Amino acid sequence: MPEFLRLQAPFEARERWLAQVTHRVGVETLPTVDALGRVLAEPIIAREPIPAFPRSTVDGYAVRAADTHGASESLPAYLQVVGEVPMGRAPEFTLAPGQAAVIHTGGMVPPGADAVVMLEHTQRSREDEVEVLRAVAVGENVIQVGEDVQQGQEVLPAGIRLRPAEIGGLMALGQTRVKVARRPRVGILSTGDEVVPPDQPLQPGQVRDVNSYTISALVQTHGGEPVRYGIVPDDFDALMQATQRAFEETDMVVITAGSSASTRDMTAQVLNSLGEPGVLAHGLRIKPGKPTILAVAQGKPLVGLPGNPVSALVNAWHFVVPALEKLQGVTVTRPRPQVRARLAGNLPSEAGREEWYPVRVRQGEDGSLEAEPIHYRSNLIFRLAWADGLVPVPEDATGLPAGTEVVVFLW
Amino acid sequence: MPEFLRLQAPFEARERWLAQVTHRVGVETLPTVDALGRVLAEPIIAREPIPAFPRSTVDGYAVRAADTHGASESLPAYLQVVGEVPMGRAPEFTLAPGQAAVIHTGGMVPPGADAVVMLEHTQRSREDEVEVLRAVAVGENVIQVGEDVQQGQEVLPAGIRLRPAEIGGLMALGQTRVKVARRPRVGILSTGDEVVPPDQPLQPGQVRDVNSYTISALVQTHGGEPVRYGIVPDDFDALMQATQRAFEETDMVVITAGSSASTRDMTAQVLNSLGEPGVLAHGLRIKPGKPTILAVAQGKPLVGLPGNPVSALVNAWHFVVPALEKLQGVTVTRPRPQVRARLAGNLPSEAGREEWYPVRVRQGEDGSLEAEPIHYRSNLIFRLAWADGLVPVPEDATGLPAGTEVVVFLW
Numbered sequence: 001m002p003e004f005l006r007l008q009a010p011f012e013a014r015e016r017w018l019a020q021v022t023h024r025v026g027v028e029t030l031p032t033v034d035a036l037g038r039v040l041a042e043p044i045i046a047r048e049p050i051p052a053f054p055r056s057t058v059d060g061y062a063v064r065a066a067d068t069h070g071a072s073e074s075l076p077a078y079l080q081v082v083g084e085v086p087m088g089r090a091p092e093f094t095l096a097p098g099q100a101a102v103i104h105t106g107g108m109v110p111p112g113a114d115a116v117v118m119l120e121h122t123q124r125s126r127e128d129e130v131e132v133l134r135a136v137a138v139g140e141n142v143i144q145v146g147e148d149v150q151q152g153q154e155v156l157p158a159g160i161r162l163r164p165a166e167i168g169g170l171m172a173l174g175q176t177r178v179k180v181a182r183r184p185r186v187g188i189l190s191t192g193d194e195v196v197p198p199d200q201p202l203q204p205g206q207v208r209d210v211n212s213y214t215i216s217a218l219v220q221t222h223g224g225e226p227v228r229y230g231i232v233p234d235d236f237d238a239l240m241q242a243t244q245r246a247f248e249e250t251d252m253v254v255i256t257a258g259s260s261a262s263t264r265d266m267t268a269q270v271l272n273s274l275g276e277p278g279v280l281a282h283g284l285r286i287k288p289g290k291p292t293i294l295a296v297a298q299g300k301p302l303v304g305l306p307g308n309p310v311s312a313l314v315n316a317w318h319f320v321v322p323a324l325e326k327l328q329g330v331t332v333t334r335p336r337p338q339v340r341a342r343l344a345g346n347l348p349s350e351a352g353r354e355e356w357y358p359v360r361v362r363q364g365e366d367g368s369l370e371a372e373p374i375h376y377r378s379n380l381i382f383r384l385a386w387a388d389g390l391v392p393v394p395e396d397a398t399g400l401p402a403g404t405e406v407v408v409f410l411w
Numbered sequence: 412m413p414e415f416l417r418l419q420a421p422f423e424a425r426e427r428w429l430a431q432v433t434h435r436v437g438v439e440t441l442p443t444v445d446a447l448g449r450v451l452a453e454p455i456i457a458r459e460p461i462p463a464f465p466r467s468t469v470d471g472y473a474v475r476a477a478d479t480h481g482a483s484e485s486l487p488a489y490l491q492v493v494g495e496v497p498m499g500r501a502p503e504f505t506l507a508p509g510q511a512a513v514i515h516t517g518g519m520v521p522p523g524a525d526a527v528v529m530l531e532h533t534q535r536s537r538e539d540e541v542e543v544l545r546a547v548a549v550g551e552n553v554i555q556v557g558e559d560v561q562q563g564q565e566v567l568p569a570g571i572r573l574r575p576a577e578i579g580g581l582m583a584l585g586q587t588r589v590k591v592a593r594r595p596r597v598g599i600l601s602t603g604d605e606v607v608p609p610d611q612p613l614q615p616g617q618v619r620d621v622n623s624y625t626i627s628a629l630v631q632t633h634g635g636e637p638v639r640y641g642i643v644p645d646d647f648d649a650l651m652q653a654t655q656r657a658f659e660e661t662d663m664v665v666i667t668a669g670s671s672a673s674t675r676d677m678t679a680q681v682l683n684s685l686g687e688p689g690v691l692a693h694g695l696r697i698k699p700g701k702p703t704i705l706a707v708a709q710g711k712p713l714v715g716l717p718g719n720p721v722s723a724l725v726n727a728w729h730f731v732v733p734a735l736e737k738l739q740g741v742t743v744t745r746p747r748p749q750v751r752a753r754l755a756g757n758l759p760s761e762a763g764r765e766e767w768y769p770v771r772v773r774q775g776e777d778g779s780l781e782a783e784p785i786h787y788r789s790n791l792i793f794r795l796a797w798a799d800g801l802v803p804v805p806e807d808a809t810g811l812p813a814g815t816e817v818v819v820f821l822w
Contacts, residue, residue, distance in 0.1 A: 034611075036628045050791060053615050059671050077771065088605035090615035104671035106605055106718070148791035155793055163822055164628035165795035168621040168720055171609040172792050194499035194517055198443075204464050204501035205519040210579040217447045217575035234498065254658065258498070260470050260515035307517070309482040309579055321805070322520055334799055335772045337748030337821055361746045369746065376657040380461060380559035381583050382566055384576035389744055411574055 004085070006283065009115050009395075010354060011293060014319060020277060021326050022299035024249055025182040032170045035162050037193035037223050039181035039328040040174070044156040046173055049146030053090070054109040058141045060221040061100040061122055061130055065138040076131035077337035085110060100130050109142050111317040116141035120172070131140075149173070159331025181328040183225040186320070187246030188215050190231045191239060191267065192307060197231065210309040210381050211256035212358040224324045234263050236270070241272050247297065251327050253322055256305045256312045264291045266305040271295040274302065279405070285353040285395060295363070314356055314390065317411075337410040338389070341369035347400040349393040358387035361408055371408050418695060420806075423694040425730060431688060432737050433710035436593040436662055443581045445754035446573050448634050449591035456565040457584055460557030463673040464501070464751040465520040469552045471509040472533055473524035476549040487542035488533070496521060511541050520553050527552035537611035537759070558734055570742025592739040594636040598657030598729070599626050601642045601670035602650060602678065603718060608642065620790050621720040626727050635663075635735045645674050647681070650784055654681050658708065662738050667716045667723045667733055668702070675702045678715040682706040685713065696764040696806060700726040709807060712738070716781070720792040725801065728822075748821040749800070758811045769798035769799060772819055782819050798822070 027041040052188065063079060079100035083092045085107040093268035095101060095112030103109065103116055118141065121134040149155055155173070156166060162180070172180060189214045198208040209231055216226035227250055232242045239255075246253045253274075257267040272278040275297030282293045282304075288311035293304030301323040305312040325333070341361050349355040359371040371391060376383040389410040393400055400406065432622040468471065474490060480489035491512035496502045496518040506512060506523030513528055514520065529552065532545040560566055566584070567577060573591070581589060601623045609619040620642055627637035629821050638661055643653045650666075657664045664685075668678040683689040686708030693704045693715075699722035705713030712734040716723040736744070760766040768784040782802060787794040800821040804811055811817065 033624060033627070036631055039652045050793075052613055056525055086616070087603065087671075088607075088617050106603070106618070106669070149793055153800075156796065160791070163796075164625045164632065165724060165792060165798070165822065168625035168724065168792040169796040170722070171624045172621045174609050174613070174619055176610045192498065192517070196499075196583050200585075201585045202463055202585070203499075205497070206499050207462070207517070208583055208585055211445060213582045214579035216444070216576045217578045218713075220447055221575065257516070260498075260517070262515075302619070307647075309583070313576060313579065335750045335821065338750055339746045339748075340751060343736075351712075375544045381576060381579040382461075382560055383579040385567065385574075387576070408746075410746060411576065 006281065007285040008281045009287040010289070011283040012319065013284055014322065017280050017294040017296065017301070018322060018326050020296040020299070023251060023327065024329055025327050027179050028182050029177055030177050032167060032176050032178050035178050036164070036167055036289070037162065039223070039330055040156055040158050041179040041181055041329065043154045043158045043192060044170065044173070044175060046149045046151055046153045046155050047174070049151045050149040050172060051143055051145060051147070054145055055143045055144060056103045056107050056109055056116045056141060058116055058118045060103060060119045060141065061117045062095065062109050062114060063100045063101045063115055063117055063136065064095060064097060064133065064134065065115040065136050065140065067098060068117065068132045068135045070272045071132045071135045071399065073133045076133050079130050079132060081128050083165060092349060114138045114142070115380055121387045128215050144229065157331060159329050161330060161332070167271050175303050182326055184252060184327040185227050185250040186219045186224045186324070187227050187250035187253045189213050189229045189242055189246060189253070189255045190350060191234060191255060191263055192231070193234045195231050211305070211307070211312045213322065214309060214313045215254055215256070218313065218320065219324065222321050222324050223316045223328060233264070234258050236266055239266060239270050240273070244274065247274050247300065250355050252301045252323060254305060254316065257307050264304070265378050268293050269302055270303045287353050287355045289318065290353070292317065310376065310384050313384060321343065339369055339408050339410065340405055341371035341408050342404050343400055343404045343406055344370040344372040345402050347373050347391065347393055349397060349399040351398050354395045355393040356390040356391060358384055359389060359391050359408055360386060361388040371406055413442060418696040419692045419694065419703065420800050421695040421700070421729065424695055425733065426682060426711070428691050428705040428707065429733060429737055429791060431707040431710070432712045432734060433690065434662060434738065435740055436595045436614050436738050437588050439541065440590050442590055442591050443578060446589050447575070448573065449571050450634070451569050452590040452592055452740065454565045455586060456582070457560045457562055457566050458565045459584070461564045461583060462554055462556060465556055466553060466554045467514045467516060467527045467552060468531045469522055469527055469532045470516050471514060471552065472515045472528045472543070472552050473506065473520050474511045474526055474528055474543065474550065475508060475524060475549065476526040476547050478509060479528065479543045479546040482543045482546045484544045487544050488602045490541050490543060492539050492541050498821050504522040505575055525549045527591070544822040551713050568642050568742060570740050572741060572743070578817045591703045592636060593715040595663060595735055595738040596638050596639055597635045597663035597735070598638050598640055598641045598664045599623050600653055600664070600666045601640070601655060602645060602666060602674055604645045606642050611617070621719070622716070623721045624669070625720060625724045625792065626665055626731065629724065629727050629731065630735065633732050633735050634739060645669050645677070647677055650677060650681050651684070654686070655661050658711065663712045663734060664728065668718050675715070679704050682713045682715055698764050698766045699747060700729065701764070703730065705730065720815050721787065723793050724792070724795060750780055750819050750821065751816055752782035752819050754811055754813050754815045754817055755783040756782040758784050758802065758804055760808060760810040762807060762809045765806045766804040767801040768821055769795055771797060774797040782817055
């Protein structure tokens, strides 16, 4: 049987896997100022309208629109100025017919007034009189009560991640505390007898642990809390014990397997033994990432990543990030950041697997964006550090020629 | 004089302004695990090569390539198996001609060997003998010492922001502490007699402070540390005193002015009085954002933003974010996250100013992305909370018709 029939299509496997992820992190109540990047656990309903009073959108004069009917430069309407609307307070007067009041942008339109004339369309002839040089319609330059947000309106749904604008919206409503999903705790294990902590001197044959740290960082950038369980030797019992502990203590477990086939199989065995349904995919039609393992136990997502650092990080981005969203109950997904660029070199690829290629994006001589492929053979982490993003080459393509317009998914 | 001649082109004004920002935040040394999102203060030079020993890229047999010359399925080369390379240690043997050793992916190629034959291209006939079914060239399936990174190579320049891949690269080199730019402290002031803290009940005529919080959140998402100086009344002396204090205590000051023309002028006066060169731009050909003020004093950037929340946040994104980068010494700029989409409705715009329009991005019926314009008149913050990003309409265009392909800059 050809290999591509045994391997699963990566993103269909991901959908099947995520569908089984039923575990959810708990909910906590936070001050809104501390909730940036968190996911709302319940919808926000406006307890009051915005604005709560009729507001002027310009500097000028509050008037009764009817009093300005037919007014023009040559035939102004003369209105009696009865006062000035104070900022931040309700005016203490009511406009009667033939009257006007000075008002500033954001000021409360006084009772009796139904429009505001812009300062530019007036002339102050006398202390107590203003000439209106242009007619205004009822409601002109006024925001009505509830025009932006009505009382009882759902302004933000549950499952939305809070960006600066949402934080501001909550503040506008006086919602200074919010219920949000707890940060998902992600247990991270590295395996491999050759892997040592980065702060230790290297002996011949040893390499430093990179994956624990790149995956921790990725988890942090996507709202999770990494919990590192260190480096586990290539030993079934040791891996089983460490993984079980991580599984009990966290919401999701990510193991970066050693690089040899036998340690990858050991990882799959361990992940499969944690509970039902166990391993759902082992081997995907994707490069890098073919040996990726997707599993679920007790509704919690479990991921086995290839040991080489490029493959581990790229596939953490493909699989760990969406699982983090699911654990937090994200319902509003934003488009993934990307740019379009023209390939500055050929991208080789084999048919039968989707390939994700690191590229650097730069401004070409004509000012348009170019994507320069970063060729790698040994999957070193610096190849990714030098990249701005990844270009997918579809499964049915045998590479893309230089000059092709491609979408670069930014890191 | 037509207004657009008095107003400055926004991004040219920004360049002139940033050129005068000579202040830099200090440098601090951090554990690399805590440096995610920080900006490197000095280049990273590899103190050792990566890999530090010749590594196998496959599971198989380490051999002398010459011994496999002419080997094929029908005429295998028979080699004596002298041992197995342990993971994480140097092998204790040297290969002599006619010998081979079991090796795993990532294992150290033993002295005497110069290539690795993949397991798939071998057959183990006897305990001490392997049949090699395919010839290998010298160096095949081996990464040489320094092939990825050479000793003394600059692997990361100063001024790069550390993403997960860079954190991993630093760990691969054993660089567990790094010198990075301190987080810039940004002093944030809101002005307006009508503005009250979000946790207070609203009286008629009052609105809650939104801008202090949206700008704080934006500063946080771009590596800065917001310092809120609260709400200052519309009074020159009070604003002067609060601004001076913020100026002394922080690296950058951002004031969101009250909404009326007089309070905006007051902000410009205050910013102009802090030192040379003072206000460089007051009034830009951009919507929203026309009343934006760009100033510099003692090399520190100062920004006056319009009071309405949409305008304040959009222009903080245009002007505060690049100033934060400059303060941190960023030299490597990444492409701004964006997507391309087809406009689902007309975007009205006036010629003579660049307009940035909030849109929501959604999947259209044919699967392609559509950008749905979010129309706003009163600049409420929820209009931005409902948007995925902004579409620029160039200064010389009078709107864009539905169906136009546009670039959406994501928040």
